[in-house]
Amino acid sequence: MADVTITVDGVTLKVPAGTNVVDAARMAQIAIPVFCYHPRMKPVGMCRMCLVQIGTPKLDPATRQPLLDEAGKPIIAMMPKLQTACTTPVSEGMVIKTQSPEVKFAQRGVLEFLLTSHPLDCPVCDKGGECPLQNLTMEWGPASSRFDYTDKVHFEKPVPLGDLILLDRERCILCSRCVRFQDELADDPVLGFDHRGRNWMIISKSDPPFDSKFSGNTTDICPVGALTSSDFRFRARVWELNPIPAVCTLCPVGCNLTLDMRHERLMRVMPRENAAVNDIWLCDKGRYGHRFVEHESRLTTPLIRRGEQLVEASWDEALSLVAEKLEATRRARGGAAIAGLASPRLSNEDLYLFQKLFREQLESNNLDHLTGAPGEPAHDDLGALLGVGKDANLMDFGAGDAVLVLGADPEEEAPLYVLRLRSAVQRGAQLIVANLRPTKLERSATRAARYLPGGELAFIHGLLRELLTAGGRVTVKNSGFDDLKRVLNDTTGERLAERAGVAAETIAAVARAFGEARRLVIIYGAEARSAGPAVVEALGALLALSGKAGQPHSGLIALLPGGNSRGALDMGVRPDARPGYAPLVRPGLGARDLWPALREGQVRAVWIAGLDPAASMPTARTALAEAEFVVVQDLFLTSTAQLAHVVLPTTSVAEREGTYTNAERRVQRSRQARGPVGHSRPDWQIFAEVGHALSARAGKQTPRDDDAWDYLTAAEVAAEIAERVPGYASVTYGALAATGKPGAWGRQANEAIYYDGTNYENTEGVGIKLPAPVLTGAASINLAPRPVPVPAEERPLLLLSQPLAYGGDPLLRGSKLEQHVPAPYVALSGADAERRNIRSGDLVRLDSAAGSLTLPARVVHDVPPGVVLVPADLPGVELAAVQTGPRTRVHLVKLVV
C-alpha cells in the first residue's frame, strides 16, 4: 500500500497507509499506552488508554486540496475530542499529539479509573513484575488516587475458567483481549462476557470449561493479572526466573520456547518469538506439557539385569557390557543380527551418532525411528525433497497465496499451524481444507472439500487433471510425467469426481485457485499418509504441475509424529537410506520387519533409544522378552525398559544441548537449562562412548579423527553433521545463533509496555531453513503414479487411528494435561451406530484379519459413515492387535454384557 506522511509529536515520518496511529507512532519510537489493543487482533477501542489528539489538514471544499496558511504550511484542523489511536487509521498529513496536557489528563484519568476497582494485590499476583498495568501506571498514571481505598468492590477469587486458567475478577479490566484471541485467532470461541456494570465478567461458555488448545496464550496477552495459569500459580516471582531458550519437541512445529528456571527447577514455559515458526504463540501442550522433565519417576542410574531383577550399576559397567555384547553378536552373526530404534524426539546429534554407530561400528543397516506398529505409515521423503523452500514463511502468506491442507488435523497433530493458517487467511490467502472427516480447521477454510474414505487419490488426480488440461507444466527435474499424463487422460474429470465424492465444480475451483496462486504450500498429515505413499506422491505431482515446484516459497509440509521425525529421516535413521536421503543398495530391516526377525532369531541384539514399542505391541513384547540382548535408553522405566538387559538413563530436552529439524526443515537449537538428573547422560554422549569402546576393541583406533569417537560437546557432533550430511552444510551452532532481523514485538529491552504480551524476544537464534533438494536441482521427483492395490473389502468398516494432541504421550506425565487424556473409545458415525443398534458407551468389538479389540463406542456425528476412529497411542489400547496396516478393514460387533 502507498505510504502516507504523518507527524507525531513533531516527528515527521512515512508509514504505510492503513496503519493505525498506535503502530505508526511506534515506528517513530513514540509509545502510546494501550491495554486492549494487540497488534495481531482487530482494534476495538475498549480501554480508552490510547487517547491522543489528532488533526488533519483542512481541505478546500472546492479543490479538495489542503488549505495553506501564510507560511505556506497546511492548516491543521484538530478534532474537537481526543481520539482512540488504535482505531484510527493514519491519513495523509495527519498530525498526532501524544504529550499534550489534554492527553496526559485523559491518560491519568483512565488509569485512575481502572485502578478504582483494581485490588492492588501485586505482591501476591503472578503477573507482578511483567504487568502492563503496573508499567503503565508507573509511566503514565497518577501518583495518587482520589478514590476511597476501603470502598473497592470485591469478588470471590480465583474463579477457574478451566483447569489450566484461573480468572481473578477483581484484577480484570475487561479489555477483551482474551475473548478476541479465542474468537479471532484461535477459532475457539469459548470465552465471553456476562452480566453488566460492576458485575461485568469474563466467563467460559464451553463444556468442558475453556476447551481450547491455545488457552495459555490468553495469560500472555492479558494486560493485567486477571488470567493466570494454574501451572505457574505462586511458583516464583517473574524477576527471579532464569530464561533458557529451548525448542519444543512435542510436535513437528518446533516452537521456540523459553524454559524459565529457578534453582534448577522448571517454573514455567513461555513462548519465544519466531516469526517463521510460532510467531508469539505457544499451544498448551508445549506450555504445560514439559513437567515430565522433573517427574519423580525419571531414571537416574544405569540398570543391568541380574536374573529377574534390574539392579543399579555404574556407567563403566553398563557401557562395557553393551559394547562387549554388541561386539560379540557382530562377530558371531554379523551386523545384520543387531538392530536399533531411535525415537523421533531425539536431537539431530543423537540420531546422527546413532546411525553412525550402527553403520560404521556395528555394520548394520537395521535402523529405524518408528516402533514398527502396523498403523505407522511409510517413511516420508517428499516432505523434504519437495519441502518448502529456503524463504518460505507462512507469516508472509497473504492475498494471492494458497495453502492446501489435505488429510491432516493440524489442531491435534501440530496445533500451532491452526493459528498460522488462520492468520494467513485473515491476510487474504486461500486455505483449502480437504479431509475425510470434518476438522476444526475446516471452519477457517476459504474452501472445504470432503472426499469419501479412500477417495483422496481420486480427488488429487481430479486436481491434477484440471491442472493438466489448463496447460500445467512441470519445471523441475522429474521422471514419469508421461505415465502420469496417460493415467490422467485415461479417465474423465467426472469419473474422478465421483470416485472422490467431491463435486466436479469444487475440484475445478480448487485447481483454478492453485493455478492462479502466487505461492502454494501443501500440508498433509497422518490421515493422508495412512492412505499410502501414492497419495503423498500425487501431492508432489500436484505441486509440480501447478508450476509452483521450484519456487523458493512453495512446497510440501508433512506433519510427522514426534518433534524431530524430519531430523531422523535427514540423518538416515532408517533401514533404506543414508543421511541426506541417499538410498542404500542393500537396505536393512525396518522396525516392522524387526519384530518377526527378532522372534525368529535372525536379529539377536536390539538397542532402543526413547521408544516404547512394548507398551502397545504384543508382538514386540514377546520378541523382546525372548531376545538375547536388549539395550533400552530412556527417561523412564517404560514397559520396554522393563524387558531390557541394560537400561541407560538419558537426559531430557531441558538438560542438554541439541538441534531439531521441524516439519518445514528449519533446524533450531535448544540449550541446556539444568544439570542432568542423577547420573543420566545425553543420548549422543552414550552413543559416542559405546562407539569409542567398540572402535578401541576392534583395534580400529586409527589416527583418523572421525573414527576416534571422542566428541566432547554436542557442537562437535553438529559440526560433523554440517560437514557430512547433505543439506546441513553451514548449520553449525554459531550459525544457528543468528537472529536476522530483530523482532519487532515481544518483551524487548527498554520497552515499558509489552504490546503483544509477555512472550520473550528471540535473541538466541531463529534457526536455519534448509533448502529443498528438488528445488535446488539436487534431486528429481518421480511423477509416475504407482499402481494402487485395491483392498479386498470383505469387512465393511475402515479403521483409522486418530492422532490426538493430548493422547497417550508418555511425556505428558506430571502435567495438568494428563487429565485431558480421554478414556479409550472407538468413534463411529450415527448411521453405522444406528444400523448396528449401538449407543455411546456400549462395548463393541473390532474384528480385523489381524485380531480383535474391545472398546466402548462413542457415536460422533462428524465421522463419515463407513469409518471408525480410535485415538492413537492411548494407554491400555493395543491398536496393533487389530491393525493390519495404517488403514484396516474391520467388522464391528456390539457386545451384549
Added chain:
Amino acid sequence: MLGELFKGLGTTLRYIFKPPVTVQYPEVKRPVRERFRGRHELKRFADGKERCIGCSLCAAACPADAILVVPAENDPENPVSHGERYAAVYEINMLRCIFCGYCEDACPTNAIVLEHQYELSFYDRRASIYTKEMLLAPPDKGHGDPPPILRELQRRPSPPAQIDL
C-alpha cells in the same frame, strides 16, 4: 607544670569513686536502641496467622541477595496466612545479610522486622542460614489485626498491597 599534673590526677581520683562503665557481657547485656537493626523476626497477626504472604519483595529489595523465598498456595481449609499465598520456604543467610533493613521497608504486610537480637555467630557456614521456623515469632506473640477487608468478607481475598497497619 605541677598544677596540670594534679589536675589530671584529680580526674582519676574523681572516677575512682564512680561505678565502672564496663558491661560484663555476656552475663550482662546492654540494652540496644529502639531502632537497632538486629536479627530478623517473621511476625504474626494476633490470631496467630503468619503475616508473610511469600511475595519475595524482601528478596528483591535485598542488596546482598541474602533472602530466599519459595511461595506456595494456601490450603483454604487450613491457611498459613491470610489470603491466597504464603511462604513455604523462608530463609535468610545471616552471613550475607548487611542489616540494612530494606527488606523491612519492602514488606507490604510488616511481616519481616529487624529485631534487637545481635548474637549471630556460627561454627559453620550452613548454620548461618536461618530458616522460617527459626525466624518466626511464637504463635502467641502475634500482634495487630488483619486489615478489615480480610476479616469482614466471607471469602479468601488476597491482602492488598497497602495494608494500613
